[in-house]
Amino acid sequence: MEDRRRSTPRTDSVLAEPSVREAVLRLGPGIVKQTVVAVLDRCRAGELTPADVVPLVLASLPEGASSLRRVVNATGVVVHTNLGRAPLSDAAVDAMTVAAGATDVELDLATGRRDKRGRGTLAALAAAVPDAGDVHVVNNGAAALALVTRVLAAGRNVVVARGEMVEIGDGFRIPELVESMGATLREVGTTNRVRLADYEDAVDHDTGFVLKVHPSNFVVSGFTSTVSIAEVATLPVPVVADIGSGLLAPHPRLPDEPSAATSLRSGAALVTASGDKLLGGPQCGLLLGEASLVASLRRHPFARALRVDKLTLAALEATLTGPTPPVPAALAGDHEDLMRRARQICVELGGAVPAEAVPSSAAVGGGGAPGVVLPSAAVALPSELAEPLRAGQPAVVGHVERGRLLLDLIAVPAGADAAVVEAVRRAAKTTQG
Numbered sequence: 001m002e003d004r005r006r007s008t009p010r011t012d013s014v015l016a017e018p019s020v021r022e023a024v025l026r027l028g029p030g031i032v033k034q035t036v037v038a039v040l041d042r043c044r045a046g047e048l049t050p051a052d053v054v055p056l057v058l059a060s061l062p063e064g065a066s067s068l069r070r071v072v073n074a075t076g077v078v079v080h081t082n083l084g085r086a087p088l089s090d091a092a093v094d095a096m097t098v099a100a101g102a103t104d105v106e107l108d109l110a111t112g113r114r115d116k117r118g119r120g121t122l123a124a125l126a127a128a129v130p131d132a133g134d135v136h137v138v139n140n141g142a143a144a145l146a147l148v149t150r151v152l153a154a155g156r157n158v159v160v161a162r163g164e165m166v167e168i169g170d171g172f173r174i175p176e177l178v179e180s181m182g183a184t185l186r187e188v189g190t191t192n193r194v195r196l197a198d199y200e201d202a203v204d205h206d207t208g209f210v211l212k213v214h215p216s217n218f219v220v221s222g223f224t225s226t227v228s229i230a231e232v233a234t235l236p237v238p239v240v241a242d243i244g245s246g247l248l249a250p251h252p253r254l255p256d257e258p259s260a261a262t263s264l265r266s267g268a269a270l271v272t273a274s275g276d277k278l279l280g281g282p283q284c285g286l287l288l289g290e291a292s293l294v295a296s297l298r299r300h301p302f303a304r305a306l307r308v309d310k311l312t313l314a315a316l317e318a319t320l321t322g323p324t325p326p327v328p329a330a331l332a333g334d335h336e337d338l339m340r341r342a343r344q345i346c347v348e349l350g351g352a353v354p355a356e357a358v359p360s361s362a363a364v365g366g367g368g369a370p371g372v373v374l375p376s377a378a379v380a381l382p383s384e385l386a387e388p389l390r391a392g393q394p395a396v397v398g399h400v401e402r403g404r405l406l407l408d409l410i411a412v413p414a415g416a417d418a419a420v421v422e423a424v425r426r427a428a429k430t431t432q433g
Ligand SMILES: *Cc1c(COP(=O)(O)O)cnc(C)c1O
Pocket: 140, 141, 142, 143, 166, 168, 174, 213, 214, 215, 216, 242, 243, 244, 245, 273, 274, 275, 284, 285, 367
């Protein structure tokens, strides 16, 4: 015991090692010192030899100075809320890196004068949805709806169908958001049915707008009826469509998912949506619609509290103008191709662990399209690997089904297959060891 204590290196001497000093420059002193102390405790306990200390410190350090870790999404849920929804395209990441420094977000470099903030991003969004008279971007979908309610309906009423009183997740309820902005909800219809006459009876001179909410995370079937945007648009008040998913145009694989273009063409005065669901961009809220309404939203003092930062503007523009981002790419994926990748991963594992390529059913997830099944492929592994895979660097998150761990490939970029193989090999070693 005494011997181990005496032979254990001192914290200062480990921190003075060149490779550890380099890590301090990259990550800051706090996290490195904490790691050194934890590793030295294990050395003192006799779990490691002094020679193991520096290599283990370096291996235990996180990739970056944030506690957020890189995760391979093998859950089979394309837009996974707990994994940060849409992963960004490389083009969006590059754009954010450029914008992270000093950037011309509000400056015209040709004249040296002040310019409209985020003009390139807004122009790209407007070009992507020609049916919109004007566009605006805020922090998220909820912020978009909050701004619309504050500006068009504070102190007035908002008419909404009972079947569209949606809870999105984590206790967030659209009707509560609307009320929190000072509007009164006027509910019409029943859970399963609503008619145009219900809306007609409810709308009065004090109605700010009729709200149409896309039920983005559930389906109601059976004896049901809803009223289309086109029908409510015949009423003498604006229709605001919260489409949630952020599809700008209809998607062939998601026929029931509303898009901004179709909603506007049907007569919605304004559309609100998220930027980090099916669009595949950064977290933000999109507002598209009649130019005069969008102008009044943009000019309202509350808009400043919901303003997006330069990083979001950069990533959103690159999402709109750059190569196809991961989420739409996954939706367009071919399951034969996914099956080939699953088989290849099994081959490369080379018997290190029992693995089988299997067909699987994936879902769009928090992004919308409830009930849509996406044919996919997975690598089936022993379920004991779930925990070590989650603990790895990068973490690999799958899901356990009927006693097996499935690593579904639909949301795994093809370029990450080698990392998955490596991660599974490492995880298998820890369970065997
Ligand atoms: C996701 C969603 C929202 C909330 O959007 P956030 O970007 O999460 O704030 C609002 N309405 C609908 C219909 C949604 O699906």
